Amino acid sequence: MNERPAVTPGTTPQLSNSLRELDNAHVWHPFTAMSAYRREQAPIIVDAEGFHLVDEERIRYLDGHSSLWCNIHGHRVPAIDAAITNQLQRVAHTTLLGLSNAPSIELAAELVRRAPSRLNKVFYADCGAAGVEVALKIAYQYYRQRATPEDSRDKFIYFDGAYHGDTIGTMSIGSISRFKNLYSPLLFPAVWAKVPAASPDHPLRESEQLEFCTHELERLLIEHQGRIAGVVIEPLVQAAAGINVQATGFLERVRQLTRRFDTLMIADEIAVGFGRTGTLFACEQENVSPDILILSKGLTGGYLPLAATMITDEIDTAFLGEPWEGRTFFHGHTYTGNPLACAAALASIRLIDDNAVLENVQRVTAVLKQELAPLKQHPQVKEVRQQGAMVGIELHNAGTPFPPERRVGHEVTLACRRRGVILRNIADVIVLMPAPAMPEQLVLELCQVVRDSIQDGLN
Numbered sequence: 001m002n003e004r005p006a007v008t009p010g011t012t013p014q015l016s017n018s019l020r021e022l023d024n025a026h027v028w029h030p031f032t033a034m035s036a037y038r039r040e041q042a043p044i045i046v047d048a049e050g051f052h053l054v055d056e057e058r059i060r061y062l063d064g065h066s067s068l069w070c071n072i073h074g075h076r077v078p079a080i081d082a083a084i085t086n087q088l089q090r091v092a093h094t095t096l097l098g099l100s101n102a103p104s105i106e107l108a109a110e111l112v113r114r115a116p117s118r119l120n121k122v123f124y125a126d127c128g129a130a131g132v133e134v135a136l137k138i139a140y141q142y143y144r145q146r147a148t149p150e151d152s153r154d155k156f157i158y159f160d161g162a163y164h165g166d167t168i169g170t171m172s173i174g175s176i177s178r179f180k181n182l183y184s185p186l187l188f189p190a191v192w193a194k195v196p197a198a199s200p201d202h203p204l205r206e207s208e209q210l211e212f213c214t215h216e217l218e219r220l221l222i223e224h225q226g227r228i229a230g231v232v233i234e235p236l237v238q239a240a241a242g243i244n245v246q247a248t249g250f251l252e253r254v255r256q257l258t259r260r261f262d263t264l265m266i267a268d269e270i271a272v273g274f275g276r277t278g279t280l281f282a283c284e285q286e287n288v289s290p291d292i293l294i295l296s297k298g299l300t301g302g303y304l305p306l307a308a309t310m311i312t313d314e315i316d317t318a319f320l321g322e323p324w325e326g327r328t329f330f331h332g333h334t335y336t337g338n339p340l341a342c343a344a345a346l347a348s349i350r351l352i353d354d355n356a357v358l359e360n361v362q363r364v365t366a367v368l369k370q371e372l373a374p375l376k377q378h379p380q381v382k383e384v385r386q387q388g389a390m391v392g393i394e395l396h397n398a399g400t401p402f403p404p405e406r407r408v409g410h411e412v413t414l415a416c417r418r419r420g421v422i423l424r425n426i427a428d429v430i431v432l433m434p435a436p437a438m439p440e441q442l443v444l445e446l447c448q449v450v451r452d453s454i455q456d457g458l459n
Ligand SMILES: Cc1ncc(COP(=O)(O)O)c(C=O)c1O
Pocket: 127, 128, 129, 130, 132, 163, 164, 165, 166, 234, 239, 240, 268, 269, 270, 271, 272, 296, 297
């Protein structure tokens, strides 16, 4: 029997002092301007019901960004809850260092079965950035240990707009200056492929963009021939760049070029994997099989932290040998392959089939496209970018960016919140990322709130 107070649609929350005061006194929130945060009284989430989050005041909010791009089936999903509970009755954690556990083995087999061909081995970590760090270290070590002697490649190519995490290694291959510039002296040198994104201000036909990008990558591969250990790419969409959608065919060209120059293609599907772009993996849309594939976020349905770095047998072979030969990959995290997280992931992946989630994504995609189309005529909307269930609405002021002190993107998300929807902006880009399993009716509601809130946020 639920004795909690009734849930009401969102307005300004009046929270009990204790949790609010403790939050403001002790919690430092990531990617959050803390002075403003402490004034704004953000909801303190205590519950969830399906695709809604419920705060301490029993106010319901539609989770419009999949709890930071990781939720797939909604919250409190019985099959995932049961998988975790069952595993909890067996063992919550044990190490993968020289030992194994059942869910991590079953999950690895399931991932190999579903991922693009050749990716037969799985290395686990516990967040996206760690999964990318694993990929970089494996690529670097691979060239030193594979059969060809004297091959000591030491550089990675990354793209304009790239984001792969916030650790020192992943910042080194990221291009978003406000996240990384301060730390420049700490970062390792990497090769930046500067490719333009098409926009109304710089109209670039998709075919031109494709040619430009391909040409630039080829030029860099020639310039640094024999030094590139990997080309790191977010397939189809750069999410943190503000939902930058790549030209069709670019991924395939990257595959062709990395093959031609005998360098590894490292696909970071942390944001785009598990249905968000319309297919289980984004690489499928261009029939691309990378040499290394990194998964996280949606891997557990958005339940528990887990990352999987998938590699080919060819790479794996370079790490084989007698223990004293020094070919071991000396990397690991305490919670690598955590049984609870792997059990959640297995249940989530099975639900994608059972609930025909990939078919639902097609409906979500169509509703977003249709309902957000009117915004393209809005004088202060620069661009609406979409790939599958990922949308970025970029705001501008008659062709120029709004002054940062207006925090226009943030104001729009506050207006959404007052209407009962949680979203997050990236500067003046409003990001919509409904869960791939979200029902059409809720997606309609999400779009309506965003349209109304853009008007409020700009007033
Ligand atoms: C493409 C991509 N790679 C890596 C990461 C980092 O993942 P995590 O936040 O789990 O470290 C993110 C996070 O947003 C991402 O979008």
